[in-house]
Amino acid sequence: MSSNADETSAHRERGATVPEATAGIADSSAYFDGYGVVGLLAVIGVLFVCVAFGAGRLLRPVVPTPEKLLTYECGVDPVGEGWAHTQVRYYVYAFLYVIFAVDSVFLFPWATVFAAPGFGGATLVEMFVFLGFLAVGLLYAWKKGVLEWT
Structure with a gap:
């Protein structure tokens, strides 16, 4: 140059x-x-x-x-x-499985953070809120009869 x-x-x-x-x-x-x-x-x-x-x-x-x-x-x-013709309930059941399988993956990082000092109470409350949302979704699917195979 x-x-x-x-x-x-x-x-x-x-x-x-x-x-x-x-x-x-x-x-x-x-x-x-x-x-x-x-x-x-x-x-x-x-x-x-x-x-x-x-x-x-x-x-x-x-x-x-x-x-x-x-x-x-x-x-x-x-x-x-x-x-x-295929019934829609098979797809809904598979979709629910995927949702809950993916959401269960979020439990592993929570377990590692929960063991760290100083994060116990806050992460416990956050995880119960998260699990509450999952329970409401599962309850809704059960009430709609999606989990029935008849």
């Missing part, structure tokens, strides 16, 4: 003007070197994926049979329409 500054000052001493656009060329080439590495890595990644898919397509055996052309449904031959 000092040689570039020396050249610029030498040009100015002789009365020659150095365009400002050419003064930063050395700096900009170093700036774009990082982008060149990222671009090269992206091109290599895309080529790797294309070569892998091409090799898989060329090397795989292709023997179409009627069994292979059927729609796969968990090992059962597809019969009837593709549209089936």
Whole structure:
């Protein structure tokens, strides 16, 4: 960088003007070197994926049979329409399970903070409020009959 500054000052001493656009060329080439590495890595990644898919397509055996052309449904031959009615209660039950499973994860950090000195009473009250909200949600789901499998 000092040689570039020396050249610029030498040009100015002789009365020659150095365009400002050419003064930063050395700096900009170093700036774009990082982008060149990222671009090269992206091109290599895309080529790797294309070569892998091409090799898989060329090397795989292709023997179409009627069994292979059927729609796969968990090992059962597809019969009837593709549209089936499913009761919403299964989704609600699964949703409730996910909610309570995720909320139970919050009990582990509480247990570690509860053991720390000075946090006992406050964390105990906060956790009972949290568990109260969970209990109200579970009670609401039970009253609505969501937990019934009949």
